[in-house]
Amino acid sequence: MKIEPERKATPTISQVAAAAGVDRSTVSRAFTRPAMLSSETVQRVLAAAERLGYVPNHTARALSTGHYRNVALIVPDVANPFFPPLISAVQRETDRLDFCLFLGNTDEDPRQEDRLVDRFAGQVAGVILASSRLPEAQIRAHAARRPLVLVNRDVSGIPRVLIDSGAGVEEAVAHLAELGHRGIVYISGPASSWSNRQRRNAVRKAAEKLGLAHFTVPCPMPSYQAGRAVAPQVLRTGATAAIAFDDVTAHGLMAGLADGGVAVPRDFSVIGCDDVLGAVTQPALTTVSNWSEEAGRAAVSLLFDMLQSSAIRDVRYVLETHLVVRETTGPAPGAAGGRSKRPG
Amino acid sequence: MKIEPERKATPTISQVAAAAGVDRSTVSRAFTRPAMLSSETVQRVLAAAERLGYVPNHTARALSTGHYRNVALIVPDVANPFFPPLISAVQRETDRLDFCLFLGNTDEDPRQEDRLVDRFAGQVAGVILASSRLPEAQIRAHAARRPLVLVNRDVSGIPRVLIDSGAGVEEAVAHLAELGHRGIVYISGPASSWSNRQRRNAVRKAAEKLGLAHFTVPCPMPSYQAGRAVAPQVLRTGATAAIAFDDVTAHGLMAGLADGGVAVPRDFSVIGCDDVLGAVTQPALTTVSNWSEEAGRAAVSLLFDMLQSSAIRDVRYVLETHLVVRETTGPAPGAAGGRSKRPG
């Protein structure tokens, strides 16, 4: 009466051994260390395996070797366009190294993030945490139990790859100053986001250095809708330009401005972060570049470094960013700024 | 001299057994069937486990039970906005059922798809293949070996969830006809895509029924760039409206039309498919709806049905679509059509 649903007729090493007339260990070696066997035997075993449709069982192998050829990647929101390129890169890399990738989605919820890490434990070689929303103590606790790499989260002692938007944001502020803007707004992202803190600080520092007035408008979620909703609040500051936490928020803001009859870039300038929308907005969005694919690749690389030498070093892998000027920034309205177009 | 990188100090069932002064099997039962033991023993074992920081090993359990509490999802392109909501839904569902999710990305390459299915085999309870580009024979071969569910691929005998864009596309053609358009273009997607064939056929059938001229312009990849590139070719047909394989292609087409000075919807009408861009294009895209989240949920549900009752039935789960009219469709230029705005 018991149901045996998933036990399909997958041949095991024993069946291949029987078919080839050798010991199970020989079959195993034919796959893992063929050089150890006579090429004739290898041929015979491989032929038998092929004929039976044998595929080595990952699980059994992991159990006996203790090496789980799996990696887990945990992200806050698959649907946020920042992540798909990263996910894609991580998948490509792990795949190249013959590993399988587990994907976890936390919906921006730290508790869920915690649960996922534990769930994956025991079947992965290591974990990559992208844009973790977990408190530092918990990250450390997890890192103590298993190889762990962070993306866009700066915890000393834990290998991490950081996309340093600081430089790009600085350029962005300078660009706005040069266009004659005297007041700018930063539209913030999730409070627990490292990138958000980094960007906010960069805006503040650069604005102060250049003598610009600066404001922060909070935006709870990095989404189009949320960005659209904060437009009135942004305008109320009296600033003439905004730098948003990410492109999606910036895109929403543009829509919100359009709703209020404010033209971009004539009346107001907008800059995003992450460059994930490419030039697909109308007008094309000026933004801070961001090689998230590169970040994914680097994260996998770091993780495998850890697996190979257990001497856990303190690695901090920083990726540069810069400003990509497109069409959403222009001279400050009214002001005499912007070296061109001086109204007669 | 051997490196033991990933073997962290995780206690095993044996150590807990020793600490609690019982047999390994008793420890196992304390976790899996506590009712079978005296509550006193359970307490003692659990206490010992707690003290040692014992966590059951997923891999070992899977090996001995034959139940892998993992599911694999394979998609052609994580970065295509059609997939993230689907991925997210699948992840959420598997998670709810206490399963882990493997993610595979094939880059639209059938060979890669094939390799991935095999790689995941042996550590998953089942596989979900979304928008498979594999020939039917190979899909059948894989389905014969393990529980398999298809999304947007119609192979009889294999449980599948289909997003029936037929109805929505028909509505789209009717909508264009009503607006006075006499010639329409279908911009096709990947040749091996079931959705593409379905949409192309729906356009043809509906156009013939309504007496519209129809053309097909091939577009190798469903991407913004590719869509943009085919604009001249689309215009050359002399049609006044286009239905694109997906929103991304449609969005690209809009850009391509703008490049050529063609205004949407004044000079040309555009309709997408999948409704993944929401209202974020400018003007907002008229499109065919598409609950890809619902598809993800349904796929997981089907897969678990299969796991529970091995009586593999022929399930064909169809999701409806309809036209979402926004701002990229308007009366045919010049023509007397469109019941409003009759030029004097």
Added chain:
DNA sequence: CTATTCTATGCAACCGGTTGCATGTCAAGC
């Protein structure tokens, strides 16, 4: 008070591979 049924636990085999060691074989070395 003995025979019988439960109940709680231990024993040992098994899942599907891997791997250290033992063994058998054949060729080269002296």
Added chain:
DNA sequence: GCTTGACATGCAACCGGTTGCATAGAATAG
């Protein structure tokens, strides 16, 4: 021609759990 060694393969233990069956002790029945 016999020893020595290299090479190819088999044997069996092991990875960390699960589970059918056996058994001992307690509870129940007669």
